[in-house]
Amino acid sequence: VGCTPSQSTGAQAGEAGNKTPDKVRVAYMPNMGSASAVVSGIEQGYFEEYGLDIELVQFAGGPAEIAALASGDIQIAQIGHGAHALCIEGEAKVFAIDALSLSDVVLANKDKGVSRIEDLKGKKVAVQAGTSSEIILNLALEKAGMTQKDLEIIQMEASGMVSAMVGGSIDACATWEPSSTTIMNQMGDSCITLAGNEDFLEQATFASGYITTDKYAKENKDILVRFAKALLKAQDYRNPHIEEICKAVAKLIEADEATILDTKNGAKWLTGEEIKASLEDGTIKKYYESQQQVFINAGRIPEPVPVEDYVMFDIMEEATSSYK
Amino acid sequence: MAGDSCTVKVKIDHVKKVFNVRGNEVVALNGVDLEIKENEFVCVVGPSGCGKSTLLNIIAGLDVPSSGNVLLDGNPIDGPGTERGVVFQQYALFPWLTVEKNIAFGLKLRGMKREDVQKETAKYLDIVGLSSFAKSYPKELSGGMKQRVAIARAYAVNPEVLLMDEPFGALDAQTRTQLQSELLQTWEREQKTCFFITHDVEEAIILAQRVVIMSARPGRIKEIVEVNIPYPRTQETKMSQEFLELKNYIWGQVYEEYLAVRK
Amino acid sequence: MAGDSCTVKVKIDHVKKVFNVRGNEVVALNGVDLEIKENEFVCVVGPSGCGKSTLLNIIAGLDVPSSGNVLLDGNPIDGPGTERGVVFQQYALFPWLTVEKNIAFGLKLRGMKREDVQKETAKYLDIVGLSSFAKSYPKELSGGMKQRVAIARAYAVNPEVLLMDEPFGALDAQTRTQLQSELLQTWEREQKTCFFITHDVEEAIILAQRVVIMSARPGRIKEIVEVNIPYPRTQETKMSQEFLELKNYIWGQVYEEYLAVRK
């Protein structure tokens, strides 16, 4: 990964001094949602600027990332919505927000006579339990006065859904990028989108973000702040240069550029500015509260936990305080 | 079984058998010619390793000659057949079957009725003196007992041709004598053709009409000795002049071969 | 080896052996008493299945008596030891080793030097007449050849006590005679103690100082016959009056036992 010097030289540059950079290993998953910000930061040399030497370690899913954090081999992990449940339970702490996922959709096969949520009654619908798409499905059903019990729910993994949808063995599915795009491309006109994240922004926010262990946070607060600062710059760079970042991510994970480009709208890519503002007006806290509510509704979390217990607003604030 | 005693039952014609052992050739048989007539009792003697078992395997259809032919009733042998029964030198009992079931194995394959199988099995168990071990597994038997099961198993299917490879080798002299006379009686009564390998020259003379003496490796037929002592032969036969002369002669012939191997 | 010939080497004291076969008890040995003196040659005869191999296994330390004691040099036997060598009735060759390596197996375990192993192996290969089969695997051997490998393997480790279970049973009379005299010479020269099971009464008398006659199941010692014919014994010995009388006597004794089994 090359590090082109940044155009925006800030006063922060001095913070790193001539000390040898602190080494940080960061866990990520091979998709845009997870890798875009950190890749942007590395590409632009923001982490270097803040005296951080980032080593990326790729994981296939949240549980392995969390385990790696616990082992101490990884200091920081980028996680999606689901793994936040563990943070709520106190297993790890969130110290930076990354993006809001928009990639979940409920897709249906028109040829099977489904054109509205209501038509799903008694139909075979594939979901993968515990994913944010399942929550979107639940919300959509709720809006139509239905529950999962009204459908024939089939638990399936994302790649299975593609073949099952295209092969016609299921009538609808709740899925996410890039399987959703693949299904839409393959099925053409027969495919209809019944619901998506945009429909339920109030009820459900699927924030992704960066987490670390309690212990690391206590001992290395300084590093986390620097990381968060660099991340804000990276997020600023990401939004206007999303295609460039897509290509960089594609290169990193050795995927087709086209595939990754397809997912460029899979999330609301937060910028530093937005984060600073949302933090000040309490929107970010609301994101996390709404996210926790999703877990409570699903029965995953028995009772509410103060958001402050697991989201380190202090670090977020310190990072944004010096933000231009 | 209506054949007159001059029909050739088994014809071995220029049989050669070469084993390929990691590149080297071991010639086990080299140009063996032999005609065994219907209802004939032939014994084979020869030094250890001269190819007796190999010849028996070929007649049984379990091994193919490298060159030459073997005919049974005038037809080339191609694989084993139920008209030939074999007692193997190493018994080859089925270790997962009881004594009884080992003996019944061939009978059941012939689709014999259950009660007949039982009757036959019991009969041969009695002949070999193992009635009280019917339910034992081979591993629970002594060496000689295993050998007797193998004998009973071969007898039970009542083959026209009996091929026996040192079948009484592991038995005490008394059981051996008993089984010898039992075999002779069956042979006379049921017109079987017998090909019987033994190391015991006395046994060969007591049983056989002709004794085939094989020469040391590469195995050939050195000489065929006719035994003109009339049946039934008994323990007294062994005291007769004729018997003793034959015995000495055959012993001497085999001894020559034995010396040839020792060089 | 300095012991005088009256020291007791192996003492078998009220040995009983019961096999438990699926709930039933098979009494293989019942109250066997026997003392084998140092440098003594004892042969054991008896009807098939009377417990000879079982007794040998117990002396070898491969099987434990159900009751009674076995002492070696006055110490209770607890497991096999290198001072005893065994030739098994079913050979028990290692199929994955060549003839040569089978024979060398015990020598290598003793940490003998390579060249000595080679020398010893070659020597015993020669005694059993298998020098040209040194590199063969057991499956490539005839029955008698396998038996000879087993004999060579037991001899090679040069044990004080030789326990042999029908070791010459699969051999032609000539090889047998040769190995008998070879064994006698070794025994005389090296002061070995021999416990030798055989079905051949002549063999027993030619070899043994005492012949143990075992009775039919449950195995007991029926009688012990002293053979007072002086060594070296040769083929001529077999013609002597003394020999023939002994032979008839022992034969008769075993015959009684044989009849007992047949009922």
Add this chain to the structure above:
Amino acid sequence: MNKISDKVWILISFVTAIVLWQLISMSEAGVVFASPVEVIEKCIKKIADGTLWLHISYSLFRVIAGFSLAFIASIPVAFLMGWYRPVRGLIEPWIQFVRNIPPLAYIPLIIVGVGVDERSKVTVIFIASFLVLVVTIYQGVRSVDATLIKAAKILGASDRDIFFKVVMPASTPFILVGTRLGLSAALTTLVAAELTGASKGLGMMIQTASGNYDMGTVLLGIIIIGIIGMAMEKFVRFLERRLTGWQETHVQ
């Protein structure tokens, strides 16, 4: 020493396991490892709402069906491979190729081929256990002592007879290994199999719980699979005692 019975050993193992488990769950690994108490709570909850039995029975059916079909199919295939060269030539490369591929990899294909109903799960489990069984039993067929086959031929056995009456009993130790490993393969493939679309089943339960980061339920599922496996092992043991009594071995 030898007097301590098997039961005692199992007890010792069991207690060690529980203690170890508690210790692990209290260490930093606790993040991904629920404590015994948590698991028991989950268990009680799932028994109370009746879902546990459903999961177990669905999965059990799939495992048993998939394995049984595999067993029935593998024995003749292994025999034919051992006996007839053309069959071996035709089948072997495929078996060798497929057996090294992770089951996850062919799941989409199976969904397309047989759909998402019970058949797809049974198929995945079938494939996994079949491959293990065939490889093992084929080796067994190859190792049968040639003289026993000769003896059977002489007694008039057809190829069929030789197969059923000689090769099969003679390969019992291999068939037992195959059964053990085939059952293991069936159970370890359960999670993958139930990714082909299921609403009930232990694999699904684990999968769902893992998606929800509900480590108590994940562990509960794993333990149940482990227990099912041990119960099946008991059954194999029972067969073993019945089938290999004739073997002359050193170990009792």
Add this chain to the structure above:
Amino acid sequence: MNKISDKVWILISFVTAIVLWQLISMSEAGVVFASPVEVIEKCIKKIADGTLWLHISYSLFRVIAGFSLAFIASIPVAFLMGWYRPVRGLIEPWIQFVRNIPPLAYIPLIIVGVGVDERSKVTVIFIASFLVLVVTIYQGVRSVDATLIKAAKILGASDRDIFFKVVMPASTPFILVGTRLGLSAALTTLVAAELTGASKGLGMMIQTASGNYDMGTVLLGIIIIGIIGMAMEKFVRFLERRLTGWQETHVQ
């Protein structure tokens, strides 16, 4: 019929495979099944940018290291289990329990235990192949003919000698089965093993491509794993010929 050599059969199998593959990729299964041409394109691309070799070499190292360690460990463990009752009592329940658990289930635990570097991948592969090897070889140890052990004892063999010079050679057929299935287990666990935080490796490549619906790369990965498996089988064959020449069997 018998004259047609193995090579011809492999060729027939191969051509059938390619044709079948093309047909499947043209059917509705094409969504999840890239065509041969696509896969070849991916392959060329990945060779050109040099990543393919990296993936292969990382994975190969992990598989070989994990399997070799498992092999070395399993033989004495299987022997001790067969020989000493206490060892068996202590170890067996664990092996029986763990071998039925999907590897995916214990991956988080391994990450916590040994971290995310090469050790964790090697550990996952080690466990998977060790369990298979131990079960197989233990059965082999149990099936050794008692008289051979007696013969060795008589010739002065210690327990160690008996193990190395009798039990091991006598169990060769079982060790071979274990090696075959252990290698399969190693390869099929590769994907799971590389979930423990890797950036190189065939499993990771498949995993990432599958997440991105890049079926050409998924299939390429699978085929490479299959080919590696077949190459390893060739090696096992070679060993087999060397080690079982002494066996007297019917099949050539």
